[in-house]
Amino acid sequence: MASEVNKGISAAETTARHIEDLILEGSLRPGDSLLAERELALRLNVSRPTLRQGIRMLEDKGLIVAEPGGARRVAPLATSITDPLIVLMASRPEVVDDYLELRGTLEGMAANLAATRANDVDRATLTRCMERIDEAHDKADFRDEAEADVDLHVAVYEASHNIVLLQIMRALSGMLRKGVFHNREKLYARPEVREVLRSQHRAIYNTIMARDPEAAARAARDHMVYTQRVRAEIIAAEARLEISLRRIEGGSLTPRN
Known part of the structure; x- marks a missing residue:
């Protein structure tokens, strides 16, 4: 126009x-x-x-x-963090936990505001995002579902109609798409996790559409707490697997029979 x-x-x-x-x-x-x-x-x-x-x-x-x-x-906006510092931050597990903790707070705020401020255009965008999540989920396309996941969260930020929050979270979501802080595809590769994530996204969507700010904020925070916990479980399982493989190989320091 x-x-x-x-x-x-x-x-x-x-x-x-x-x-x-x-x-x-x-x-x-x-x-x-x-x-x-x-x-x-x-x-x-x-x-x-x-x-x-x-x-x-x-x-x-x-x-x-x-x-x-x-x-x-x-131009890329809303972040003054240089690439080397991003890489350094992403290499430290405690920083990733801080990142997810921050997102939990901001996601709750965004969902609360969206439930109050979302207009018909915002609500239609949220509906399209939720439909994409359902479609990718039914096709077991975890990569597309992971992308639709980020798009839904961005749509919530947009529906909050808080410009500062939107620009900050767009920058963070850009890092998330690139796997800077954690690999979303590892979450979506686990069927049982995918089921929970869809249910949580549906809860965020439904509470915003119902214009229930407190329930929307709670659903968004619960989602981030779950994401943080499952990520920690995946990391721990991978570490145990690496130890088991090293035991089989003698730490790669012994002759092979």
Whole structure:
């Protein structure tokens, strides 16, 4: 849908501010490609020179990044953590537990707000996410189900209509998709865990749709507590398996018969 920019004394600044607002509210997401220059200028009802100047302002702020061939994207937002520090954090089990603990608090807050603030558009998005979880679950496609899992949580953040919470959690969900803090596919590879996770996602969805903020917050927190516990169980089981294999192989330090 076309948006018209109010062309005041500084049309370029107004254009930049309009795009900033779209980024801040989450309508333009990190990594989203912008329209080609001609179409974008028409959409914003500004001249191409004005658009170029406004885009240049956003590039100077680090909000828009240029790509080869002249394309432009929304820059990654909401995190100042450098890649080496992320790797360091992810390598420490206690930090991963802290991450899941933080998510438990923020997920509960987001679900509480979503149950109160979600509009019809938000509720339709949540429904589509839940349908994708059910479809992937029925097909036993744990990779697609894991992706739909993250999308449902992002939809809850969006439905909270808290811009700061949304941008923080989008950054964290981006790390989660990349397996920075823990491998979701390990959770979904276990059928009994997949059943519980779907039930928990259904509980979050149902309580938000029922506009019950306290129950929604409780369902979201319970989900994160369960995720943290199962992850610890998987890690412990893998460690025991490694010990058993080393015993069979003599620690790889003895001659094989």
